[in-house]
Amino acid sequence: xxxxxxxxxxxxxxxxxxxxxxxxxxxxxxxxxxxxxxxxxxxxxxxxxxxxxxxxxxxxxxxxxxxxxxxxxxxxxxxxxxxxxxxxxxxxxxxxxxxxxxxxxxxxxxxxxxxxxxxxxxxxxxxxxxxxxxxxxxxxxxxxxxxxxxxxxxxxxxxxxxxxxxxxxxxxxxxxxxxxxxxxxxxxxxxxxxxxxxxxxxxxxxxxxxxxxxxxxxxxxxxxxxxxxxxxxxxxxxxxxxxxxxxxxxxxxxxxxxxxxxxxxxxxxxxxxxxxxxxxxxxxxxxxxxxxxxxxxxxxxxxxxxxxxxxxxxxxxxxxxxxxxxxxxxxxxxxxxxxxxxxxxxxxxxxxxxxxxxxxxxxxxxxxxxxxxxxxxxxxxxxxxxxxxxxxxxxxxxxxxxxxxxxxxxxxxxxxxxxxxxxxxxxxxxxxxxxxxxxxxxxxxxxxxxxxxxxxxxxxxxxxxxxxxxxxxxxxxxxxxxxxxxxxxxxxxxxxxxx
Numbered sequence: 014x015x016x017x018x019x020x021x022x023x024x025x026x027x028x029x030x031x032x033x034x035x036x037x038x039x040x041x042x043x044x045x046x047x048x049x050x051x052x053x054x055x056x057x058x059x060x061x062x063x064x065x066x067x068x069x070x071x072x073x074x075x076x077x078x079x080x081x082x083x084x085x086x087x088x089x090x091x092x093x094x095x096x097x098x099x100x101x102x103x104x105x106x107x108x109x110x111x112x113x114x115x116x117x118x119x120x121x122x123x124x125x126x127x128x129x130x131x132x133x134x135x136x137x138x139x140x141x142x143x144x145x146x147x148x149x150x151x152x153x154x155x156x157x158x159x160x161x162x163x164x165x166x167x168x169x170x171x172x173x174x175x176x177x178x179x180x181x182x183x184x185x186x187x188x189x190x191x192x193x194x195x196x197x198x199x200x201x202x203x204x205x206x207x208x209x210x211x212x213x214x215x216x217x218x219x220x221x222x223x224x225x226x227x228x229x230x231x232x233x234x235x236x237x238x239x240x241x242x243x244x245x246x247x248x249x250x251x252x253x254x255x256x257x258x259x260x261x262x263x264x265x266x267x268x269x270x271x272x273x274x275x276x277x278x279x280x281x282x283x284x285x286x287x288x289x290x291x292x293x294x295x296x297x298x299x300x301x302x303x304x305x306x307x308x309x310x311x312x313x314x315x316x317x318x319x320x321x322x323x324x325x326x327x328x329x330x331x332x333x334x335x336x337x338x339x340x341x342x343x344x345x346x347x348x349x350x351x352x353x354x355x356x357x358x359x360x361x362x363x364x365x366x367x368x369x370x371x372x373x374x375x376x377x378x379x380x381x382x383x384x385x386x387x388x389x390x391x392x393x394x395x396x397x398x399x400x401x402x403x404x405x406x407x408x409x410x411x412x413x414x415x416x417x418x419x420x421x422x423x424x425x426x427x428x429x430x431x432x433x434x435x436x437x438x439x440x441x442x443x444x445x446x447x448x449x450x451x452x453x454x455x456x457x458x459x460x461x462x463x464x465x466x467x468x469x470x471x472x473x474x475x476x477x478x479x480x481x482x483x484x485x486x487x488x489x490x491x492x493x494x495x496x497x498x499x500x501x502x503x504x505x506x507x508x509x510x511x512x
Contacts, residue, residue, distance in 0.1 A: 062093040063119060066102075076102040077135075084111070093117060097157070099124035104197060105133070107140040112147035112223070120156040122232055128160040129197045137199040137240070143223035145206075150226040150250070154201060154233060162196025163237025165189070166261055173349060173373075174261075175284035175308040176239065183308070190261075190284075192239055199240035203228055208247025208269045209293060226250040230257060238262040245270050254278060254288075264313070269293035273335070275312075276300045283307040287345065292316045292357075294335040304345045311345030311369065314338045316357030336360035344368040352385045352407070355397075362388055362400045362420075371409040383411030384450075385430075390419040390458075403427050411435050412450045414472070419458035423465045430454070430472045433482035447483040448510070453502065455484075459491035466496040474504035484510045 064087040072078035080102065083095045094117030104127055110116070118139070127138045138159055143149045165188075174184035182190045205225035210218035227250040234257065235242035243265040245252040253274040254265055264286040267273035273294050280287040280302065287304035290297035290313065297314060304311045316334035334357040345352045345367065352369030355362050369385040385407035390396045399422040406429045407414040414430040417423050434451030449455055453472035456465050467486055474482035485502030487510035488495060497511055 063087070063096040063117070064090070064092050064094070065096050065098070067098050067100075073105075075105040077104045077106045077108055080108045084108070084116075087116075088113060094119060094153070097121070097125040101126045101128055101160075103128065103130050104135045104138055105129065105131070106135060107137045107202075110139060110141045110149060110152065112143050112149055113152070114148065115151040117153040117155060118157065119153075120158070122156040122234060123158055125156060126158045126160050127197060127200070129162065129195050132194045135197050137202045138197060139201050141202070141225050141228065142204040143225060145221065145223050147223040148226065149228075150224070152228045154230045156232050157200075158234040158236070159197060159200035159238060159242065160236050161198065161238035161262065162193040163190060163239075163261055164193050165191045166237055169261070169282070171282075171306065173282060173306045173308055173347070192237075196239060199238055199242060199244065200233075200235055201230060201243045202241075203245045203248050203252065205245075205247035205249060205269075207249060207271065207293075220247065222247065224249055228252050230254045233257040235259045235262050235265075241266050245273065259283065264289045264307075266291060267294055267297065271295050273297045274300075275302060278302045280304045280307065283309075286310045286313040287348075289313040290335055290338070292334060296337045297335040298339045298341075299343060300339065300341045302343045304343065304348070306347040307349060309348070309350045310354040311348040311352045312340055312343060312354070314340065314353070314355040314358070314362070334358035334360075338362045340364045340367060342366045344370075346370045348372045350382045351387050352410070354387050356387075356389045358390070358397050360398060362397055362402075364400075364402045365404055367405045369405065369407045369410065372411050383435075384416045385410040385414045386416070388417045388420060396420055398422065400424070405429075408432050413452040413455050415453070416449075416455045416457075418456070421462060421464070423456055423463070424468075425454055425456070425470065426466070426468045428454075428470045430470065431474070432476065433472070433474050436481045448487065451481050451483040452487045453482060453485045453505070454487070456488045456492075459489060461491075461493045463492040464494045465492045467500060468496065469499040470501075472500065472502045472505070476504070480504045480506065483507055486511065
């Protein structure tokens, strides 16, 4: 069953995007479309098999119960989903999606908004957590807008900012993030039977959920949410976010999912990563996204060592990153740490046709932060089988353009790398480690089984006296086989390092 098909074959969205994304500009108000009238909405129920939510009573003064009543009745009558009007829906508790096969929650993008108006925090708008022995599958969220409660988005302008776990604000230029006492924390959460759990001693903790399979989030907006706007954990089949917009939220995330997809989205000023395709996933795709000024990484595709326990102690069990990774045709600007960061994956990385511009690392960070693309691993057990980096453009990064360490097979070809590295930190202090931090292409962590090919790249720093590129290509000795040919290197202080 495709992403666009509900119980009764419902296909397509109500309104789509009004004017398209507005790339590279200050944050905009949510997109708007002309509201639909009640007679038009009635036609949807009669002919498209959707129950109109606003026809149902609320059990209290909130819309959470109204929506739950509409979903229950739609399932009882065999309808394909529910339809929301062009208004705000006030949620006091999450709306729980019951076990179902084929269901759409349809709104009007920019007009159907979920929020909270009375003091208190609603953890998430919609939650999928099927009991053991049950299944939720073929679910579509389309045309919905989630308003979290950040009150000073306009004041932040184009400055990057985040709220730490302690609630403190970090930002460019001292700007503060302010949340209302009444807020919706997250939008959509999904639990499934593939997720793994254990305690701080390393003992397995049984999974308490049934099967969640094939969930699609499309044509939605997420604004000012303090938590993860969309979070998939343990989902089977496809778990997809596409053609949606995220503005000043945490990162949409996936863990322990079979087929995770983040495609053709716009992420602006994330308080964390642009997206996180993370531990335990099998196949992940990040394709065609535009990611502007995330606090940390544009795209994270890796494991996570502190899950659980939290704090400084490493996990008692491996938390491998995704097994098969495709990152293609994304544009990432002003990332705070890395453009694309992949680590702790014993699978395959394919990074093709991405544009990474102007990384801005925080002061006092480690050796590689501020690089364009970084692939790394904690140990030999977590080394990628292969890394292919082809046809990317990386320009204006604070450290190396491409930095790959601890991989078995590495092919870096046809990339255009410009304006490589910086000699100083943001605070003006001299940055050490120029031999590994100011390099067009660096490949390290080599052994007798490593095969490296660096072919046909253009690597240039044309800043003249201000040039900071130390090496064009640096590959220390130790690889089992190495091919370096057909590369054009201009402006490197010391040429290439190929002992």
